[in-house]
Amino acid sequence: MKLSFTKMQGCANDYIYLDCRESGVPENIVPLARDLSRRHFSVGADGIICICAPVTPGADGRMRIFNADGSEAQMCGNGVRCVAEWLYTHGVAKPRLAIDTGAGCKTVTRMGAQLWQVEMGEYTTMAAALPAVNMGEGPLVDCPLEVEGKRWQVTCIGVGNPHCVTVVPEVDSLKLEEIGPAFENHPNFPERINTEFVEVVDATHLKMRVWERGSGETWACGTGTCATVAALTELGFCPAGEDVHVALRGGELIIRVLPGRKLLMTGAAVTVYEGVAEGSI
Structure with a gap:
């Protein structure tokens, strides 16, 4: 063939x-x-x-x-x-x-x-849209999640597909091949989950790595980058209405949160x- x-x-x-x-x-x-x-x-x-x-x-x-x-x-x-x-x-x-x-x-x-x-559309933090279970109905912002015995603080974002975002001190040393599968297949996410690990450089600059369901670690994820900026805006780290530059292993994406929780992505x-x-x- x-x-x-x-x-x-x-x-x-x-x-x-x-x-x-x-x-x-x-x-x-x-x-x-x-x-x-x-x-x-x-x-x-x-x-x-x-x-x-x-x-x-x-x-x-x-x-x-x-x-x-x-x-x-x-x-x-x-x-x-x-x-x-x-x-x-x-x-x-x-x-x-x-x-x-x-x-x-x-x-x-x-x-x-x-x-x-x-124009990526509107994001949501509600559990039913992801879907997510055993975490309440939402908004799922700054929620505790136990993964293989370790407690993480996560924010769950739906942008057409499901994402779990967690802030870490620095991303480069993370062993994603060890922790990524446990997030992806966590029982709280019946359809599996994409997971973003993000380091805050300043209010408009982030560093991110991503573990994608079905693909493992990828060098970039557009919906994941949108979910990350949405999550960091919900948490008060990033300002709505301004361009946020996200450095990924494969390059940079620019995300802006618009009124109505709508997202704009440039890359x-x-x-x-x-x-x-x-x-x-």
């Missing part, structure tokens, strides 16, 4: 992009995501994003995200910027695009070469290469 694809990255959050607008999502997408995402043994990526025909009238496209383990995610902030960049360079050269996601239709605006701004979307994958799946 031969499969044409585009490799793209946003702050090193890299996915394999498939043009499925006419063909539809491949029936074997789950094993395909697992196979092609293997680093060193295949193309290597955080997963596959399928660019599909839109379902919302007037929209320009639709994205479906399949993590490296084959599970499907509702939304990917870095991914939606890359989908916008792909559409822009493949015949939909509009400065403002509407892209359907599992978390609703997102408006993405071109700010410059390979630079896009996404790069870069095409790495186009290729053809061959395999037996």
Whole structure:
């Protein structure tokens, strides 16, 4: 089997992009995501994003995200910027695009070469939206969470997919491969959870690392960065209405909390290469 694809990255959050607008999502997408995402043994990526025909009238496209383990995610902030960049360079050269996601239709605006701004919508801190159990109904702000015998203070944010944010003194020395899976599979989060560990540099500058459900540690996470700034705003560390710069392992994203708990994200979307994958799946 031969499969044409585009490799793209946003702050090193890299996915394999498939043009499925006419063909539809491949029936074997789950094993395909697992196979092609293997680093060193295949193309290597955080997963596959399928660019599909839109379902919302007037929209320009639709994205479906399949993590490296084959599970499907509702939304990917870095991914939606890359989908916008792909559409822009493949015949939909509009400065403002509407892209359907599992978390609703997102408006993405071109700010410059390979630079896009996404209207991410409203965030929530309520348990039912994540979902989260055994933590009360919410708001889940500065809540205690015991993970493998250690107590953490967490803030849980829903931005179309679920996130658990915790402030730490510094992020570089964290052994995420040891603590990340315990957060991801914590029984309080029946659909698993994405977890962000954040260091406060100052009111408008943060450092963050992320453990994504289904993918492990990734070098960036757009929805996770939005969730982090939302959480730090709720906690009083970051000001609403101002740009907050978040340094990730793969680059920087700029997040602003707007009135009504709405989020605006700005970041790069870069095409790495186009290729053809061959395999037996």
